[in-house]
Amino acid sequence: MTQVKLDPVQEVNMNENRLQGTKNAKKSHKKPNTVWRDMKKNYSAYLFLLPKLILFVLFVAFPVVWAIVLSFQKYRFNGSIFIGLDNYIAVFNSEAFSIALKNTLLFTVVTVPFSVISALVISVMIFGLGKISQSFFRSAFYLPSVTSMVIIAMVWRWMYNYDFGLFNYFLSWFGVEPINWLGQSATALWALIIMSCLIPFGTGIIMYLASMGSISQSLYEAARIDGANSLKQFFHITIPLLKPTTLYLVLLSTIGSFQVFTQIIMMTGGGPGSSTETLVHLIYKTGFRDFEYGLASAQAVVLFVIILIFSIIQFRVLRHDE
Amino acid sequence: MKNKPIKSINKIITYILLTVFAIISLLPLYWVFSTSLQLSSYQSQDMERPVSYVNANPPKMYPMGIPLYFEHWSEAREAAKAGDIELETYHRDMMSYIIEDTFSSFVNLFTKQDVGKWFFNSIYIAVIVTFGILLFDSMAGYVLAKKKFPGRNLIFWVIISTMMIPGQVTLVPLFFMVGKLELMNTHWALILPDLAMVFGVFLMRQFMYSIPDELLEAARMDGASEWKTYWTVVLPLAKPGLAALGIFTFMSVWNSFLWPIIVLNNEALYTLPVGLKTLQDANLASFKLLMSGAAITAIPMIIVFILFQRHFVKGLTIGGVKE
Numbered sequence: 169m170t171q172v173k174l175d176p177v178q179e180v181n182m183n184e185n186r187l188q189g190t191k192n193a194k195k196s197h198k199k200p201n202t203v204w205r206d207m208k209k210n211y212s213a214y215l216f217l218l219p220k221l222i223l224f225v226l227f228v229a230f231p232v233v234w235a236i237v238l239s240f241q242k243y244r245f246n247g248s249i250f251i252g253l254d255n256y257i258a259v260f261n262s263e264a265f266s267i268a269l270k271n272t273l274l275f276t277v278v279t280v281p282f283s284v285i286s287a288l289v290i291s292v293m294i295f296g297l298g299k300i301s302q303s304f305f306r307s308a309f310y311l312p313s314v315t316s317m318v319i320i321a322m323v324w325r326w327m328y329n330y331d332f333g334l335f336n337y338f339l340s341w342f343g344v345e346p347i348n349w350l351g352q353s354a355t356a357l358w359a360l361i362i363m364s365c366l367i368p369f370g371t372g373i374i375m376y377l378a379s380m381g382s383i384s385q386s387l388y389e390a391a392r393i394d395g396a397n398s399l400k401q402f403f404h405i406t407i408p409l410l411k412p413t414t415l416y417l418v419l420l421s422t423i424g425s426f427q428v429f430t431q432i433i434m435m436t437g438g439g440p441g442s443s444t445e446t447l448v449h450l451i452y453k454t455g456f457r458d459f460e461y462g463l464a465s466a467q468a469v470v471l472f473v474i475i476l477i478f479s480i481i482q483f484r485v486l487r488h489d490e
Numbered sequence: 491m492k493n494k495p496i497k498s499i500n501k502i503i504t505y506i507l508l509t510v511f512a513i514i515s516l517l518p519l520y521w522v523f524s525t526s527l528q529l530s531s532y533q534s535q536d537m538e539r540p541v542s543y544v545n546a547n548p549p550k551m552y553p554m555g556i557p558l559y560f561e562h563w564s565e566a567r568e569a570a571k572a573g574d575i576e577l578e579t580y581h582r583d584m585m586s587y588i589i590e591d592t593f594s595s596f597v598n599l600f601t602k603q604d605v606g607k608w609f610f611n612s613i614y615i616a617v618i619v620t621f622g623i624l625l626f627d628s629m630a631g632y633v634l635a636k637k638k639f640p641g642r643n644l645i646f647w648v649i650i651s652t653m654m655i656p657g658q659v660t661l662v663p664l665f666f667m668v669g670k671l672e673l674m675n676t677h678w679a680l681i682l683p684d685l686a687m688v689f690g691v692f693l694m695r696q697f698m699y700s701i702p703d704e705l706l707e708a709a710r711m712d713g714a715s716e717w718k719t720y721w722t723v724v725l726p727l728a729k730p731g732l733a734a735l736g737i738f739t740f741m742s743v744w745n746s747f748l749w750p751i752i753v754l755n756n757e758a759l760y761t762l763p764v765g766l767k768t769l770q771d772a773n774l775a776s777f778k779l780l781m782s783g784a785a786i787t788a789i790p791m792i793i794v795f796i797l798f799q800r801h802f803v804k805g806l807t808i809g810g811v812k813e
Contacts, residue, residue, distance in 0.1 A: 203640045210639035212716040217645065220630040220691060227686035228652050231660035231667065238662055290511060293504050301505075307799060308512040312519060314795045314802075316745035318763040319784040322770060323518045326525065326777045332545045334521060340548075368515040371806055378807040427656055430747055434767065448748075451658050456752055461662045468659040475656060 239466035248462065255466035265467065267442050268450040269474075271357055275446065276425040279364040284417050286365075287372030288410070292402065294373070295380045306377060313370030321434035324363045325350065328435075350436055353443035360431050360444060372417045379413040380406065415486040419479055426475050447471050522788060525781035527553040529591050544778045555588040595782035604757055605786060608765040613790075615677055615761060616743040619684045623739045624732055626685065631694025632724050636706060646695070649688050661752065668753055679753040680761070684743055690735050693805075697731030698724070734805025737798050744791060762787040 207214070239255055241248040259265050294305045312320065327334040328349040336346040349359040383406065391401045407414075429448040432438055438445040438453070451471065455464030525544060532554075533540035543554045566580040599605040633639070634646050664683055673679040701724060709719040725732070747763045754764055762783075769783050795802065 206640050210637060213633040213637040213639045213642075216629040216633040216637075216716070216720070220626040220686075221645070223626070223682070223686040224649060224652075224688060227664065227667075227683045228660065228688065229648070231663035232652065232655060234663035234666075235659045290508070293508055296501075296504060297508075303799075305508050305512060306803075307795075309515055310802065311792065311795060312515055314741060314791045315519065315788045316747070316763050316791070318745070318747055318766050319522065319788050320518060322766065322780055322784050323522045323525075326781065327518065327521060329777075332547055332549060332777075334517075334549055337547070337549050366514060367518075368511070374803055374806045378803070423656070427658065433751075434770065448658050451661070452748070452752075455662050455665075461666075465659075465662050468656070468661065472656055472659050476654065479654070 235465045236469060238462055239469050241462045243459070243461040251462070255462050256470070258463060259466050259470055264442065264445065264450060265447075265470075268445045268447050271444060272426060272428065272446045274357065275361055275364070275428055276422060278361050279425050280418060280421045282365045283369040283421050284372060284414065287369040287417065288376055288414070290368070291373050291376035291380065292406070295377060302377075306374060309368040309373050310370035312367055317430040318434060320363075320367060321431045324431075325435045328359055328363075351440065353440045356436055356440060356444045360428075360435065363431065364425070364428075369417070369421065371420065375413055375417060376410060379410050383409050411486065415483065418482055418486065422478055422482065423475055426471065426478070447474075519788065522781050522784045524552055525777055526595060526785040527555070527592050528778055529554045529558060529588070530594060530778055532558060532591075553592060555592045559584050559588060595776075595779045596786070598779065599782055599786065603765075603769065603783075604760065605762075605765065605783065607758055608760045608762045609786065611677065611759060612744055612761040612763075612787075615680055615684075616740050619681055619743045620736050620739045622681075622685045623687065623690050624736055627690030627694045627735065628698075628725065628728060628732060629720065630691045631696075631698050632720055632728075634691070635695045635698035636701070636703070636724075646691075649691055653688055653692065657748070661749070664749075665752060674753060675756050675759060677759065680743075680746075680750055683749065684746070687739070687742075690739065693735050694728070694731060697728055701727050730801070730804055733798065733801040737794065737801050738805050740794065741791060 238248070240250055240252060242251045242254070290305075290309060294302055294309075297305070330336065330346060330348045330351065333349075335349065336344075339347070347355060349355050387405050387409075388401055391405060396404065427448050428446050429452065432444055432446050432449040433452070436444040438449050447467070448471070451464050451467045454460045454467060528550060529543040531540040531542050531544075543550050562580075562584065566575065566577060566584075569575045570577040570580070634642060668674050668679045673682070705723055705727070706719060709723045714722070745763060746761075747767075750761050750764045751767060754760055757765075757768070760768070766780075766783050766787060770780055773779050
């Protein structure tokens with residue numbers, strides 16, 4: 169009855185499908201199309217996928233393709249026109265973009281290593297504690313991550329207040345004169361960088377703690393027998409074994425910091441001047457203030473490519489030197 | 491033996507450092523609540539100008555309501571002794587002043603601003619999206635993990651590869667689509683794109699792998715339909731994964747900001763983060779008011795976090811590191 173080739177799994181399934189199988193088998197006898205038959209047999213799987221797939225195609229896949237098309241167009245109210253690479257040329261020639269790129273890069277290059285390393289240090293410190301203190305500190309460091317960046321940005325704007333802010337007050341303890349943190353271009357970007365560094369990387373801490381828990385204690389015992397002190401153990405056992413986690417966290421925080429936006433719009437609006445302009449804020453402004461939709465799409469595609477390149481480099485570097 | 495004191499010193503240093511770091515990390519949140527409950531100002535008879543407690547230099551590190559009561563307590567007692575005032579009157583007037591002033595910005599937000607509405611909008615949008623995501627993503631994750639059908643890998647990889655694409659890429663096209671579908675200034679404009687988030691499919695698929703095939707096989711032998719198998723066997727087993735996904739979805743929808751500020755222009759439709767931005771734009775220097783709005787937005791997530799801590803840890807560590 170079964171002329172078509174079947175793998176063992178399908179053969180088992182065939183038995184259950186015998187009732188409806190006769191008809192199918194006859195059809196496939198004439199036209200042995202296994203793919204079509206598999207699809208028919210598994211129609212329920214497609215039904216299960218259907219709702220998500222429809223949403224995905226409509227609101228993710230299609231917009232992605234459209235964004236690429238848009239990036240080659242100039243938007244006109246009565247029908248856009250293709251202008252080839254002009255948007256991309258404009259992106260690379262514009263001073264605004266290169267300033268935004270420079271600011272975003274500086275932001276990323278400082279905050280990502282700082283966040284990941286401090287998460288590692290804090291995790292190592294927490295890991296040595298008893299169970300109750302462990303979960304207490306873990307919660308304390310993760311709590312800020314559950315609150316919206318809008319809130320964090322608002323309170324930091326208040327803390328950076330020139331006259332009454334906490335920040336200048338604390339600095340006055342050390343004899344530092346009040347600084348107009350967000351109001352002058354020399355300090356505004358650094359104010360945002362300091363803020364990002366002082367917000368604990370909660371996800372990083374939780375993931376590091378989980379990975380440390382899965383490192384076998386026998387490795388440390390062996391090292392102790394060989395006379396390695398705890399610093400040596402840290403550098404020769406803990407860090408190498410945490411490498412996959414580190415890679416993941418570096419990727420995660422790089423992607424996040426390339427997309428820095430909320431702080432900018434809530435605290436500085438990209439200013440003073442363009443001293444805190446970042447890529448995503450620029451995209452937002454280009455698209456939804458200047459209504460240059462094509463240009464904004466081109467900027468967004470370039471942002472994606474930059475993130476992709478960075479991710480690939482990090483993947484290579486952190487994977488390679490085992 | 492010699493090691494012991496060194497060890498305990500190490501431990502003490504660790505505790506001190508961690509406590510300092512924890513204070514630094516929690517200080518901004520503390521400052522939100524402290525400022526939101528700070529007295530706005532106080533004028534007693536013998537003062538020329540009212541004292542500002544919010545805009546104070548040096549800053550007041552905690553809400554000054556109760557301290558103010560005691561600050562003037564001894565004066566009041568003296569005055570009462572001299573027969574100038576009744577101590578009871580002092581107590582009543584002072585307390586009502588302090589309570590009214592301490593919570594004034596919250597009252598203001600709920601009566602003069604649309605915060606109540608924004609709160610409701612945020613809640614119901616987050617709840618709808620969360621349940622939709624849980625249902626659709628678990629269905630998709632289940633078949634992607636447990637069924638063999640043509641196109642399975644292709645579908646999975648196409649979905650996963652879009653996780654790398656930053657959301658800003660689709661901003662303009664989505665904006666056009668929402669316009670074409672005439673959903674601008676409706677909550678559908680938030681709900682539909684959020685329901686399309688793909689992270690949950692990945693998470694659910696990872697989680698569904700651990701469900702033993704024998705259980706599914708047994709259900710099928712009993713003659714259960716695919717839907718019944720999914721609903722009565724798969725879903726209950728996936729509960730921990732669902733809990734984690736639900737929490738993260740709720741959190742990301744509750745906190746989402748960039749897309750809502752693009753598609754919502756009508757104050758009555760705002761979600762809390764969008765509302766906070768307009769509140770700040772209109773009251774740049776009223777920090778007590780702003781911090782009260784921030785507190786209202788922060789409290790629900792803090793409660794969710796305290797109640798479901800376990801699941802946060804789980805959600806972050808499923809499929810993340812190990813794969």
